Amino acid sequence: MSSPSSSIVEARNLTVDFAAGRGSLRAVCGVDLSLKPGETVALLGESGSGKSVTLRALMRLHPNSAKIGGAITVDGQDVLALSPAQLRAYRGRIVSMIFQDPGLAFDPVYRIGDQIAETVMRHEGCSHAQARKRGLELFERVRIPSPERRLDNYPHEMSGGMRQRAMIALALACRPKVLLADEPTTALDATVQIQVLLLLRELQREFGLAIVFVTHDIGVAVEIADRIAVMYAGRIVESGSCASVIRNPSHPYTRGLLASRAHATLAKGERLYAIPGSPPDLAAPPPGCAFGPRCDRFIDGCAADVPENIAIEAGHEARCFRLSALEHGSNAA
Structure with a gap:
């Protein structure tokens, strides 16, 4: 069993593959995710980035045809090794989910x-x-x-x-000890959305819940999360404390998400920023960095390989070839 100081959720090199025609589609690519009791981690990104697929993998809710790789440990249990009977006891009692459309x-x-x-x-x-x-x-x-x-x-x-x-x-x-929330406020108006977020925070304090909160809205992530993990094309491209990621967004995709928010300082007649292009086809992803075709900082090396995580500061890292120790201080948006 997990102790209060240890992680209650640990996913390491998590992959999820689905059959697609004669081949396969990798919807989640090597995700590492940890969560401590009483903590909230927000998975943030556009539709199709792999957030909900990751969430469902933590509960083994994918069809048998899906292939889940890597390792998932929740409350000391090897989730990928659970039998059908053990899964029935695990779902609802250890981990429970709030679905997007009740x-x-x-x-x-x-x-x-x-x-x-x-x-x-x-x-x-x-x-x-x-x-x-x-x-x-x-x-x-x-x-x-x-x-x-x-x-x-x-x-x-x-x-x-x-x-x-x-x-x-x-x-x-x-x-349950872990609550998985799959965009639970998406279909609600702004007033009800705030009420539900406040309710979740109150219930978390009361029950000591660990929460993984999936959202495409960075404003919601700021309201609910202790840490943010930004996902793009099945990978976590930036992660860190909520304050660190918002203060110093270091991946071009994270900066684009922040810039595309509607905010009070938008000048009259000014157009809202939109990230150019569309998310990639996961059945035929681009070589190297998947965000490369949409990135305004693209260099030739970006198409050569998938970038590794680079430390920005303690507990904050991002995947980008343009990042270096000399650049960290100039990446703030």
Whole structure:
């Protein structure tokens, strides 16, 4: 088991391959990720960068046709070696997930309270009445109004924000140690989004959760995360503390994400910056650095090989051939 000072999640050289025509597509390429109890790491990047694929690999939710390589250790367990029975005990009890669209995650033909009760009964062997009581306590905890009545709602009878709160309640039903949040605020309006982020931070403090939070919104990452890992084309291209990455973004892709945010200082009539080009086709990635074709700092060496991580400062590193010890002080955006 993990001690409070050690990592509860350790992924090393994680790869995920999917069948694609006559070949294969590598959606995740050598990802290293660690997470301590009570810590939040945000996986940040555009759609298709491998964030959700990484998250699902941590729960072994990919189909059997997918090939997961490397090593994943969660709470002392070798996740890739778990049997089907061990996986059923692992999911929900050790690691749980908040899915991006709770409208699709819930079964539409069963009441939400029954779905939560079934999860608790399966993992803890308690009665339906006891499991329903747990559901009521969780609904109260996530501030769903009229919680006893709402337990009998079907998913379609709840608003988007209320369904997301119910999804959080379901994810916490068996008191997991690690929470995987797959863009849980994407479909919500700004006010509800802030409420959900505040709720997650409050619940994290109360339950001591370790959270991996997937988002494409750097503003959300700043609000929720202790550390940020920026993903592009299946690789983590920059990682570090939230403050360090925001203060001194060192990979051109990270700087592009920061520059493309809508912000109050945008002058009237000024166009919002957009990173040129599109993410690469992972079935036929470009040689060398995958960001090279979109990068304004591209040099010939960028197409020769995949860059290694370079230390920017303690705990902060990035993959870029243009980085050097002499440049670190001039990379701040």
